[in-house]
Amino acid sequence: MSPIIEFRGAGKTFGDVTALAGVDLSIDAGEIYAVIGHSGAGKSTLVRLINALERATSGEVLVDGVDITKLPERRLREVRLGIGMVFQQFNLMRSRTVFGNVAYPLKIAGWAKADRERRVAELLRFVGIAEKAWQYPDQLSGGQKQRVGIARALATNPKILLADESTSALDPETTGEVLRLLKRVNSEFGVTIVVITHEMEVVREIADRVAVLKDGKVIEHGTVREVFASPQEPTTRKFVETVLRARPGSADLARIRQRHPGRLVIARISDDRRIGTVLSEATSRYDVRFEVVHGGVKELGSTSFGSLTLELTGADAAVDKLIADLRTTTDVEELA
Numbered sequence: 590m591s592p593i594i595e596f597r598g599a600g601k602t603f604g605d606v607t608a609l610a611g612v613d614l615s616i617d618a619g620e621i622y623a624v625i626g627h628s629g630a631g632k633s634t635l636v637r638l639i640n641a642l643e644r645a646t647s648g649e650v651l652v653d654g655v656d657i658t659k660l661p662e663r664r665l666r667e668v669r670l671g672i673g674m675v676f677q678q679f680n681l682m683r684s685r686t687v688f689g690n691v692a693y694p695l696k697i698a699g700w701a702k703a704d705r706e707r708r709v710a711e712l713l714r715f716v717g718i719a720e721k722a723w724q725y726p727d728q729l730s731g732g733q734k735q736r737v738g739i740a741r742a743l744a745t746n747p748k749i750l751l752a753d754e755s756t757s758a759l760d761p762e763t764t765g766e767v768l769r770l771l772k773r774v775n776s777e778f779g780v781t782i783v784v785i786t787h788e789m790e791v792v793r794e795i796a797d798r799v800a801v802l803k804d805g806k807v808i809e810h811g812t813v814r815e816v817f818a819s820p821q822e823p824t825t826r827k828f829v830e831t832v833l834r835a836r837p838g839s840a841d842l843a844r845i846r847q848r849h850p851g852r853l854v855i856a857r858i859s860d861d862r863r864i865g866t867v868l869s870e871a872t873s874r875y876d877v878r879f880e881v882v883h884g885g886v887k888e889l890g891s892t893s894f895g896s897l898t899l900e901l902t903g904a905d906a907a908v909d910k911l912i913a914d915l916r917t918t919t920d921v922e923e924l925a
């Protein structure tokens with residue numbers, strides 16, 4: 590895999606505000622790369638450096654091997670033709686039909702009318718809204734508007750698609766549909782997708798790799814599996830916990846304690862760790878009972894992943910032995 594987008598010490602300041610500070614990041618051709626961070630972390634600035642809607646004030650940004658921070662405006666137009674973008678608020682033209690919106694970039698790029706018509710029909714079929722071609726944006730649901738946004742972004746066959754909070758205005762079900770559509774864009778056309786989000790659930794559903802942005806810096810990056818399995822930074826851990834309910838919050842824990850006076854442990858669950866087998870053997874061997882009191886398991890790619898908080902009731906020494914057995918197969922943390 591070769592990088593299609595590379596940030597090398599890229600920084601961006603607005604007056605005395607540092608939006609990005611020395612970002613190093615490498616995104617491979619054909620992958621779905623997510624950038625997650627809280628509001629103000631610098632996500633939008635980062636994505637706007639890729640299509641040079643903003644210019645870096647330091648460092649380099651390479652797109653397809655070319656440092657775009659040095660290019661004159663005229664050459665940037667070519668670079669931008671290879672990059673599509675979808676937005677949180679869809680940014681459709683209200684006065685044009687669905688067809689007109691999707692045809693617009695083709696018109697700008699000088700496509701002949703017959704070619705435009707063929708291409709738009711093909712795109713609308715791909716995103717599943719062919720029957721809405723002559724409707725106006727105001728007549729569409731949020732999910733349908735975003736399908737138009739995606740069709741428009743793909744019109745000129747870009748190699749890169751930038752999705753800036755593209756599902757943040759949608760309900761969870763519609764979010765799922767749009768993310769599945771973006772996955773098809775990636776798998777069927779090989780388009781590299783950069784997803785900007787503040788939701789870890791979006792990262793889980795769609796991305797191959799993820800970078801966590803905080804105060805204009807990349808504080809952690811890796812495959813989605815690595816980052817979910819062992820988040821290093823407190824900010825990353827909090828993001829992961831929003832999806833996995835890995836650890837009961839303090840209010841939850843107080844309620845759990847009231848109902849469950851036994852010892853509480855958190856055990857990591859994943860497909861390759863047979864914790865069910867160990868638990869059932871150890872509970873009968875040591876005469877310890879267990880109750881699941883918190884947690885969850887989610888699909889992550891082709892595997893399951895998560896954590897459970899268990900209440901273990903029995904003689905202290907027996908519970909110790911059970912915890913030791915569990916530790917031979919997974920990470921176990923006892924809650925104080």
Ligand SMILES: Nc1ncnc2c1ncn2[C@@H]1O[C@H](COP(=O)(O)OP(=O)(O)OP(=O)(O)O)[C@@H](O)[C@H]1O
Nearest residue numbers: 603606607608626627628629630631632633634635
């Ligand atoms: N045009 C601008 N002029 C001045 N400051 C800016 C400008 N654009 C961004 N900033 C500042 O840069 C920082 C990063 O902003 P950015 O929009 O990139 O963050 P973000 O992570 O996308 O946040 P959000 O999720 O709220 O959009 C913020 O402090 C913001 O106020």
